[in-house]
Amino acid sequence: MMDSTVHRSREVNGDTLARIAQKRRKGPPPKRGYPWGKVSHYVYCALSYIFLLSPMIVVIGASFHGGEYYTAIKFPPEDPSLQWYTKIPTAQFKALALSFGLATLAALGACIIGIPAALGIVRGKLPGRSVISSVFRAPLQIPAIVTGIAFLQLYYLFGDATGLYFQGTFIGLYIGHLFVATPYVVGTVTAILQRFDVRLEEAAFSLGANRWRTFRRVTLPVIMPGVYAGALYSFMVSFADVPISIFLTAPGFVTYPVELFYGMENDFDPSILASSSLVIFFCLLVLLGMQKLVGLDNLLRSGSR
Amino acid sequence: MSRVLLKGVRKSFGDFVALHQLDLEIQEGEFLTLLGPSGCGKTTTLRLIAGFIEPMEGKILLGDEDVTQVAPQHREIGMVFQDYALFPHMTIAENIGFGLKERRYPKQDINDRVEELLDLIRLPEVHDRYPAEVSGGQQQRIAVARAVAYPPKVLLMDEPLGALDLKLRETMQIELRRIQQELAITTVYVTHDQTEAMNMSDRIVVMNSGRIEQMGGAEDIYNEPRTRFVADFVGQINLFDANSYEPETGMIKLDGLDQTVHVPVNLAGGGESLSLGVRPEDIGLANSVESSSGMNHLAGVVSGRTFAGNLTRLFVDVGLQKPVILEAKSQSVKSNVGDKVTLTWPVELSKLLSD
Structure with missing residues (x-):
């Protein structure tokens, strides 16, 4: 019995080998042909870039229009x-200043809330950790317009109860922005903390550093790329937000995107394109600066171990 | 510099008992190695001394001070990790000076000490580089320098050479030993590599499943292993299941073979589960089966032969499941596969092992 099974399995193996041998390539190996693969790769990349960049090109281009007043975008100018x-x-410009300040503070606040939250999610031993981490993700899953309405309602309720109305105030707007900005920092810092080598902290302890000093001198610098990335996202989200801000702003107290939105809605003229182009250039400069200052350098160093 | 004392230390993680009632004393200036397979409790012991984990029972003393309840940052220890754990965002000099800066020494003192240590580890030019920019062996030495910059009461090393290749590992063994002796620093070293343990240590502690199996100098452990585990883990050995040791005559019977062999008389131990151990290099080939006193004999057939440069190994089938391995200088081994041979070894090199 044993023998026959062993025997049969050998036969099967022989068959497979014969079949493999049969399908073996015959003749000399094919020569390299025209590099279609490379060509299609470049075409694919080029199309992707055109898709991503064309809206900006149109906006910037149309902002240089020099003809008469018109109510539609003219491209090429x-x-x-x-x-x-x-x-x-x-x-x-006033709205731009407000948006810039708001976004900066939102990014800052998101870091102050988000870094400890991420530490707790990754390191903590609380039983409801997965629940907490999904709570921190929730703001991303709620449509922003719902968030905006919810905050407005909340502020009415709160105002009716206490007499303090937050809608149309900076604080009210800031809390709304913080709500949607924080999850980005939590997300990026959680991701980098999960790769963090706990032994770096143990090394710091063994060298006499207490918990706070260890965090300040070792943990924080190593997770900094994640913090920068999260802060950048938060800034962008706050800076570009319309659906929440539109409910929480008031006449004379308007963020930049909302101002543009009203402008487009009421009487469009190419000055909107001009100011948008300025913002695009400014953002490009900031991104390049960040890349030079912290981006590449920091990522490389903390990634290598 | 100070001695370390562990008294009745017990540690478990959930249901897994990592250490049963461990007692261990490390002398001042001693290089002690904890040797064992993974999961034997050696790293747990080290982390207990460092204070990264707390024992469930027992006491840990550094010098005369009971540090059982003291946090790691107040224990004044130095720790070297397997993958070094150098701070990636700091230069080599900042890494080495970290402990001194934390203890608020003036800048000038820190700089002087860093220079001194870079000289000690023979890497004076790496100062301003980052850890990622130096080689593995260099990172290793920098990690040691960082650990000893503020002279620790005890230096703890957790498989520090594990990530290096063989050649470099051998150089680093000598290098680490040199640094340790130059600083006369009490050291606890953890490894699963018996060669490393034997090359560097004053004393070796062989551990197995949360207990100490045997401690002693490298020669004691190698030449006089007490248990089957120690004999098998430290060096190569042929193990035979055996029974009924007679202390007066030194006779034991080998399981599965119709033959008795001799081990030294009046050994402690005995009992039911016994093993006989013989090192491959202690076995020779006899010309005839005539019994000379003081020698054991065992007949068999050569079933394999491997050449390892200076040494050649013969695998001899003596009628047991595992072949007996014998190791000799290559030029002296004449037998080939299929030859009938008689194995012989001195009685006093036969090791009686308990389980």
């Missing part, structure tokens, strides 16, 4: 000039 750049209304 006719008779290029900078006239619309001189006609940006001051309300837009």
Whole structure:
């Protein structure tokens, strides 16, 4: 019995080998042909870039329109000039300043809440850890417009109860933005903490550093790339937000995207394109600066071990 | 510099008992190695001394001080990790100076000490580089320098050479031993590599499933293993299941073979489960079966032969499941596969082992 099974399995193996041998390539190996693979790779990349960049190109291009007043985007621009750049209304600059300050503070606040939260989620031994981590993700899953309405309702309720109305105030707007910005920091810092080598902290302890000093001098610098990434996302989310801000702003107290939104809705003119182009250039500069300052350098160093 | 004392230390993780009632004393300036397979409790012991984990029972003393309840940052220990755990965002100098800076020494003192240590580890030019920019062996030495910058009461090393290749490991063994002796620092070293343990240690503690199997100098452990585990873990050995040791005559019977052999008389131990151990290098080939006193004999057939440069191994089938391995200088081994041979070894090199 034993013998026969052993025997049969050998036969099967022989068959497989014969079949493999049969299908073996015959003749010399094929020569390299025209590199279609490479060509299609480049075409694919080029199309992706065009898809991603074309809206910006159109906006920037159309902002240089120099012709007469018109109510639709003209691309390519006719008779290029900078006239619309001189006609940006001051309300837009005011709104830009508000948005910039708001986004900076939102990113800062998101770090102050998000870093400890991520530490707790990754390191903590609380029984409801997975629940807590999904609570911190929740703001990303709620449509922003719902969040906006919810905050407005909340502020009415709170105001009716206490007499303090937050809608249309900076604090009210800030809390709403913090709500959607924090999950980004929690997410990026959680991700980097999961790869963090706990022995770095043990090494610091063994060298006489207490918990706070260890966090300050070892943990925080190593997770810094995650913090920067999260802060950048939070900034962007806050800076670009319309659906929440539209409920929480008030006349004369308007964020930049909401201001643009009203502008587009009421009386469109290319000065909106001009100010948008300025913001695009500014963002590019900031991104390049960050990349130079902290991005590459930091990521490389903390990644290698 | 100070001695370390562990008294009745017990530690378990959930249902897994990592250490049963461990008692261990490490002398001042001693290089002690905890040797054992993974899961034997050696790393747990080290982490208990460091204070990263707390014992469920027992006491840990550094010098005369009971540190059982003291946090690691107040224990004044130095720790070297397997993958070094150098701070990636700090330069080599900042890494080495970390402990001194934490203890608020003036900058000038820190700089001087860092220079001194870079000289000690023979890497004076790496100062301003980052850990990722130096080689594994260099990171290793930097980790040691960092651990001893503020002279610790005890230096703890957790498989520090595990990530290096064989050649470098051998150089580093000598290097670590040199640094340890130059600083005369009490050291506890954890490894699963018996060669490493034997090359470096003053004393070796062989551990197995949370208990100490045997301690002693490298030669004691190798030449006089007390248990089957120690004999098998430290060096190569042929093990025979055996029974009925007679202390007066030194005779024991081998299981599965119709033959008795001799071990030294009046050994302690005995009991039911016994093993006979013989090192491959202690076995020779006899010309005839004539019994000379003081020698054991065992007949068999050569079933395999491997060449390892200076040494050649013969695998001899004596009628047991596992072949007996014999090791000799290559030029002296004439037998080939299929030859009938008689194995012979001195009675005093036969090791009686308990389980």
